[in-house]
Amino acid sequence: MGKRVTLLPAGSQFVVEGQETVLEAAIRSGVALPYACSNGNCGQCKARIIEGEVQRARHQDYVFSLADRQQGFVLLCANSAISDLVLEVPDVDGAEEITEQKFRVKVRKLERISDQLLILHTRMPRGERMRFLAGQYATLSIPRIGDYDYSLASCPCDEKRLEFHIRYVGHEPVSDYLFNTLRVGERLALIGPKGRFVLHEDSLRPMIMIAFDTGFAAIKSLLEHATAQEKEREIYLYWISCGSEGQYLDNLCRSWQDALDEFHYIPLSISESHQEIMAQQAKGCEITKQKLLRVVDQHSDLSGFDVYIAAPEPFLESAQKIFLKFGLDPARLRAETVHGNQNVSCLVG
Template structure:
């Protein structure tokens, strides 16, 4: 009977960061799974962007690549991380994305993999990029999606470790013409959607050791989900607090069970829903809603944490004022209007 074991090897990156990679996975897959911002585009050996240098240990080519390494690169022990797997503990040199500003804006023709309607006004849309042009982005960022000239901007709900499959949470709003294409069923599986991005600065402070507090208003859960799952993939041990504001007329937030499931994978995770007096019109009393959210927070935790908020701009302004007046330092506040 064949040996089905899959040995795990340790990879030391640039003499400081370590991650584990199974022998049957490419080094690129292992690094992305652990949340590393590795420079890559295609993940199939076409572009050469994911080149690394082997310093110590043994690797093996596990799939063909069309990209041709020069004689000098081969002599320098350079290789493509997307096409090689470890065969022992190894040390490599590899350039990582420095910060969000260094990621280029990309234009990609994607296809809709599937659309799942949670209820009458919320759709979970999954797009698939071509293998030759995977989206490079950081958790918390957003993109523009366009279909037959209709363009809207949405945050990515998935983690960067799943670059070929991108998830979006899209509300059925009259002012959002792209959403109307979805809920009228004109936009269906296999349809082509142009993606332009990534954009935005709503990203994780990966080196911070402070507790992390996340606050989402309704569909603001999408970028929060991306950030939380990225933190988990990085194996960050910071305590996580998540507050989710939703309309009091509804029984619970639309992905309540999903948010609760994080308790199973994080040692210190605290989740609280906040039923608020708002609907999804543009006529909400944003000051009142911001005060409802503010009054529900544990302020002792808030003032010693990194605070990430995804909410409408007016709610952000009022909530930010409450928090700063209560002693929160402005450097601790990371916000994204939706």
């Protein structure tokens, strides 16, 4: 039977199963804790035991001071729970407190959705993990070609396998390379994590999540993290897709809807292709505005919601105006420019 862990002063709870460490259980459950190395070296994950007992599950090199030992500090990455626990931990880190690092990731799989859309699966080097928060992004760096930012589409609960959704941007060297030259097994330089498009961790409000095209990458990461938290709240996902590609992970969204009572998936489609939308900027903005009005139509008052939207820059501006007009508290709106996407310039109100 799992052991329940309660964190003070935040009061958040999760369950440690079997031999997993307390840190592994927290990450799997979507509970943010301070940590860095995950292997008993840095001391970042230390916490004080208020109640309960732990058992050493991993080797640790970090050495506690006598005072720390006397106060009952342990490393959460090196210990499992053998009873229910009450732990005192420092306040949860924000995105700005996670240090950017450079890694050499290996290409695990290239999943071609179409000749314009690619899902890139990578694996971290042996013994390394990239700590990040759901919704953040990273820079892929190709020597002598260039750098480009892409949202991390994977859940922070899997720090070894990272996923990116890549839209082809014509005449842009990095996307040319990723679509035409990159091969499975090749190594890429990755710098991250970056960005502040993260969940309101302490919120129990219902959530509206809006993804435009590959904006789904960041939204997918947020959703996987939010659903792992097992908080009882309604989640509405609106995914605006372009052209014949549709919602390219539609089956995944439908499986979430089947499995989760409070999850609602509403696909919205634009008949024009992504290229056409980007080429005809004013038309693209107007179409997007109409889709956003359909979103707010379904919710008479937005004042009780948290809203997250990932879309090209001008569409974000449009969304902000619409959502605020329908009662959303500006502090509850988090917006992210779609990374690795072509920017367009238009203003719609």
